[in-house]
Amino acid sequence: MSRPAPLPLLRADCASCFALCCVALPFAASADFAADKPAGRPCAQLRDDFRCGIHERLRPAGYAGCTVYDCFGAGQRVSQHTFGGRDWREDPATARAMFAAFPVVRQLHELLWYLTEALTLRPAAPLHGEVRRALEATERLAAGTPEELRATEVAGHRDEVSALLLRVSERVRAGLPGRRRNHRGADLIGARLKGAELRGANLRGARLIAADLRSARLSLADLIGADLRDARLHGADLRDALFLTQAQLNAARGDGATRLPEGLSRPAHWPAG
Known part of the structure; x- marks a missing residue:
């Protein structure tokens, strides 16, 4: 997509x-x-x-x-x-x-x-x-x-x-198979979600401040309004994430292995690898 x-x-x-x-x-x-x-x-x-x-x-x-x-x-x-x-x-x-x-x-x-x-x-x-x-x-x-x-x-x-x-x-x-998690508005501050299967999840307005999302799968996850300040996105798959903005990425932490949606840029403060 x-x-x-x-x-x-x-x-x-x-x-x-x-x-x-x-x-x-x-x-x-x-x-x-x-x-x-x-x-x-x-x-x-x-x-x-x-x-x-x-x-x-x-x-x-x-x-x-x-x-x-x-x-x-x-x-x-x-x-x-x-x-x-x-x-x-x-x-x-x-x-x-x-x-x-x-x-x-x-x-x-x-x-x-x-x-x-x-x-x-x-x-x-x-x-x-x-x-x-x-x-x-x-x-x-x-x-x-x-x-x-x-x-x-x-x-x-x-x-x-x-x-x-x-x-x-x-x-x-709805086109994704399996159970889709609903974390709309959830308090996930500091949550341990390393490697989590979050494809197609509803994360609207979720507070993901400093959450560990390393290597998490977030394709087609709805991220509108999600607070990603200091969230660890190293190696996470954000390809095709819905309604993700550059400002959300700039507030998070990631690296060269973080996979981003087309049209969004890797923040300058992220390490290359």
Whole structure:
């Protein structure tokens, strides 16, 4: 099963964004961020040209959270389209509205990513008409004006799309023989799952933080929303895993033997072997 190449609109282009993730979002001092930062205040590492002053050493500097964040292209859309290229520094009147629009568009773009993948899953072909309509509706919302975005009920729309994606997932996974595990929303923090047979498993929203998934078989497992922070994926088979994102891989640990879905890249911090 081949995964589609990410649409340019859904791939982050930081050079076309006014560093919205570094300003609009809050940070809490933790293992992921070295310092607190309230929403709407620029990160102390942000330079005047909207570049990160420590981009090449984010992890050793204590900002691992930045390396696993993905806006799915929402940053450049809000910067260049929703607000027509107006820089919030040069046009401060736009700042509050821009910072409010960004997280809304980010959620909608994440849904667009999943819906785009769903259209490539042949076993779910009977649902593709519904998927296309959901994709078009999501795109209309994401293309809204700042006022329309502020009024968007993202949670309700997300619930509707999530229900549809679950039906897609169930159709795709139904083709696998044998028992398919249901770990939806499960607390699997630190779980010992080395070599586990998890093909076709429902792992939606599962907390797999620091779980040992070495050599686990995860083909066609539904990983939408699964928390893979520090999960050990060395030698794991993730080929054809459903709704896996680059951000999830970036948050995990793996190696050269980890088998990945087509279209996703091996994170730079993973060892080659």
